[in-house]
Amino acid sequence: GAVVSQHPSWVICKSGTSVKIECRSLDFQATTMFWYRQFPKQSLMLMATSNEGSKATYEQGVEKDKFLINHASLTLSTLTVTSAHPEDSSFYICSAGTGEYEQYFGPGTRLTVT
């Protein structure tokens, strides 16, 4: 149980275009979903927290107009990287919480902006 999927697993896009990443909880309803970014050899950095039906809460230093988060249902959250630039290239990972403390992570999405 507690499986989280992400789509796509990897994406290459041109600078200036937008990319949407989907995060789904497959066998449970997620009260909260989290979006992280991870650069090579570095820790996961929390970008934002989203609850179904409400606006996402962004961490300090994360541009909310650049990283649009939509949490349409208890099983789906999307992250859209708008006007992507090479410095946005990273590994993006979502996780879902069930109300208990542990989080269940998706497999991640590797974004490369050329």
Place this chain on the structure above:
Amino acid sequence: SQKIEQNSEALNIQEGKTATLTCNYTNYSPAYLQWYRQDPGRGPVFLLLIRENEKEKRKERLKVTFDTTLKQSLFHITASQPADSATYLCARGAGGGNKLTFGTGTQLKVEL
């Protein structure tokens, strides 16, 4: 701010030995600490959670301790196997809403 520090140097051990990984935190003790496993190019997988009032927690070959005096958690893998090779992440609660702050992780390599 509350920080989590893990030894960034890789840990190499021989198969069958016990691997011990360290996680230190700053400021006040978190209500709980969590340990995750991350394989290259994959998302983390939850392993264990230990609460502030628990000294030790076990799950199969895994054992976690929580020492609020030393502000430290130790993560042990007994009878280690090559399949245990991965990066292990420690995380603490970070404010409300079950947010987590992660350490940089320690890479474990179990050799034959």
